[in-house]
Amino acid sequence: SAVISQKPSRDICQRGTSLTIQCQVDSQVTMMFWYRQQPGQSLTLIATANQGSEATYESGFVIDKFPISRPNLTFSTLTVSNMSPEDSSIYLCSVMSGASGGNTIYFGEGSWLTVV
Amino acid sequence: RKEVEQDPGPFNVPEGATVAFNCTYSNSASQSFFWYRQDCRKEPKLLMSVYSSGNEDGRFTAQLNRASQYISLLIRDSKLSDSATYLCVVVNTGGFKTIFGAGTRLFVKA
Numbered sequence: 001s002a003v004i005s006q007k008p009s010r011d012i013c014q015r016g017t018s019l020t021i022q023c024q025v026d027s028q029v030t031m032m033f034w035y036r037q038q039p040g041q042s043l044t045l046i047a048t049a050n051q052g053s054e055a056t057y058e059s060g061f062v063i064d065k066f067p068i069s070r071p072n073l074t075f076s077t078l079t080v081s082n083m084s085p086e087d088s089s090i091y092l093c094s095v096m097s098g099a100s101g102g103n104t105i106y107f108g109e110g111s112w113l114t115v116v
Numbered sequence: 117r118k119e120v121e122q123d124p125g126p127f128n129v130p131e132g133a134t135v136a137f138n139c140t141y142s143n144s145a146s147q148s149f150f151w152y153r154q155d156c157r158k159e160p161k162l163l164m165s166v167y168s169s170g171n172e173d174g175r176f177t178a179q180l181n182r183a184s185q186y187i188s189l190l191i192r193d194s195k196l197s198d199s200a201t202y203l204c205v206v207v208n209t210g211g212f213k214t215i216f217g218a219g220t221r222l223f224v225k226a
Contacts, residue, residue, distance in 0.1 A: 043216045108159060
């Protein structure tokens, strides 16, 4: 398994500002994933963060809004830029491990973001 | 059609009851299957992997039916602490495209 630490765990932000979420993994991983889970909804993949290259964004998510850094194999950041109330959500960092006989996803504790 | 579909529930059951959840997936090339549990305002956590031969972990049994493209989760002797949302997760070709179901909410009552 993998131990993933995220911070901040929660924040209340003013609209128009930006917030950077940090994700630290206890082992080296090739890919890290950033998800969003809006209230009452399931998880939606924002992007895949690869070390040494630009992140790969899913449909509906763009780099200008959600810039991602991946400086090394154990760390990544996600910035939520120019926030609006619609960005209020939990943001989850995750990695994939080959334990349990398959590709298992492990999550950080999440960053609860409220935009006012 | 969604790639992964679950009955959202909620399922309201008394303690000690047996409850079953189903999940269907649309991509026949899907490789790996999991059930995750998510408590309120917490991150999802792996409950169990799902294998073609079926697998059991205590009160929990998971099964995969590739022909019909569905997976199931059976919980026996429900406990109050089983109350949570159960997410069906499918990993597709290449091992990196992961699809989450919307989750099934379970409430176990005393």
